[in-house]
Amino acid sequence: MLAAFLLLFSSAITVQAEPVETVREGDVLLEADRIYREFEDGPLIAEGDVRAASGAQFLRADRVVYDIAADTVTAQGNVAVRSEDGQLFFGEDVVLSSDLRNGIVAAFAAELPPNGTLGAATAIRRESGTNELRKATYTLCRVCDEGLRRDRPTWQLKARRVIQDENKKKLTFRDAFLEIYGVPAMYVPYVQVPDPSVDRASGFLAPQIGSSSVRGTEVEVPYYWAISDYQDFTFSPRHFELLGTQWKGEYRRNTWNSSAIVQAGIIKPTNDLSAEGGNPDNVRWHWFSKYRRELPAQWTLEADVDAVSDQGYLLIYDLEPDGELQEEIGILRPDRLESNLTFDRRTENSFTDVSAWLFQTLRVREDQAFTAQALPRIRHERYFDGLGGNFTLGGSFLTLLRDDGLDSMRGSGHLRYERVKLTRGGHRFETFGELRGDLYTYRDADLGTQACNVDDRAYDACRMMFPRGGNEESFSVSRFLPTVGAEWSYPLARIGENASFIIEPRVQAVVSPDESFADDVFNEDSQFFQFDTVTLFDYNKATGLDLWEGGQRVNAGVSTTATFGQGVTVNTLVGGQFRAKSSDAFNDNTGIGEVQSDIVGAVDVNLGSNFAIDNRFRIDDDTGSFRRVESLVRGRLGRLSGRLNYLRIESDDFETDQVLDEFLVVSAALKVTKNINLAYSQAQNLDSGSTTNTQLALRLANRCAGMTILYRFDDSTVPGFQQDRELLFRVQVLGFN
Structure with a gap:
């Protein structure tokens, strides 16, 4: 410890030009260029690069007076002290007790690891660890010598009085001003912050302020409660000028074998709900949660509960899950929410899943009573090797229940086989087969599903599309579904000095019973089928x-890859399906089911790391027109980066001959300076010519503070909901977030 101290504040004493005098007096060891007394039994005076040590306490100064009678050590000039717990502080004039634990410091300055500094005109240090500072300053930011922050930190707190509690690791400020770049920005009579060395501490977080044409002015002031090392709670009341106060919060818990997160809120609206869509309740709420626990024997329990009071709740309050839950639920908004309880077990040669699923529709036109609930779903598979390939033996059971409409039960079993062989010449052969059997039982089949029970849907016309024409209330169906097939591919490569090319033709032949069962089986789990390059070589393309x-x-296709210098690459895939005879299993607008399917393809171009184009398309086999186009263009030029997303869908519908949907999303970001960023995005419905969403954000940030100003415009097309223009202001300050 002493060696480290000497190394920190001076060169090693062994290279001193003059001999160093050393004296031990009581509990204090003094080293200096000169040590003397002015009279017998007087204070011991040390001058010239003085070092004093008492136990684990160390001191360095230009001059030190040790008064044994008064039991004090007085240090003057460039004083540096390291306390027993390793804290370092400085001063010009310091009076301490002989053990260096109590005293008064003038022109006090201290380092609070890892990145804090604390200064004061005077400081009173106490052995108890509770220190009092007068006319104090505190910051977590470095002082820079250039730009807007020259000679000052980004922010600092200046207070008339500060109490530093070294034991509880906290700083309490009285009569304080928050200065931004040296300009007083806010007066706070009382504020308490954790010591910078504390990773988690309870306290208020930076507020969020916004203004919306639908919600009015809104303010959110979060309070963070560090319950223990493995759990915390953030209480975030959110007040709306036009809607009332929403009481919400987040609870998190993480242990060695489990984790839980809950985000919930409730509000009693103060606005008139009579004109709002989505059947709003007088008390509105949300609950998003995820729980996971490791169980014995490689079992895992997961419980996800995601629910809201009514269909328009998330839209009105501009609410979505945060943090860990954002990806879990965000991809579903605004269509539906899912809740499930799942037990699963995965081993090297098996998979088992037992679960229950509940769904809540968020589509305003849909009736929750016709939304199916899976109670339960059971799946099991075992994997083993044999006959030179891989076998999968498994089965599943599913029950779908509705308050109104169709109820069904399905049991299914399957045995799959796959084998891959590579020849010396580079040919790849794959053979596969599947034996599958399904058993369905239906009840209230004539009432149908959600698809036919929406406000603008002609029920009688839709019911005619039900299995068995919608004329039977209850019936059962069994089917045996064998499949065999083989696949061949052969990559051809040419490697050049400046360019390389790979061309790979791929052909897959499949044979199954020539029956679709569309007149006997309700299609509930494959309604969102999409024929594209992703599903081109799936021998059963249903989801x-x-x-x-x-x-x-x-199924046939050709893929190519061309690589040129400086990171330039071009990847393509084009293919389609050819059938012995047409099938009625697929909807007409999917592009598959006829003797010759539509042509699907992908073209991806990368021009180095700064520019790329990704395209997916489907071309009508009869007319040659594009029935679906998805394009993504992204690029970067200096400090400017941007993205362009384009989607065009041409489909058939039983009510109208053709439906054309066309959308464009443009986004850009500009790095103005090292600490200033601009971002812009706009979503355009090209079919209707309207702008559906616009966002503009300004972000100012450095290592210890950040500020975001966000403008957003939402043009809702949902009946009962109006346009919303919102301005949001958010501040983040290191040490307060």
């Missing part, structure tokens, strides 16, 4: 089990 792709067919 679930209900939709069955039968018949004899060939």
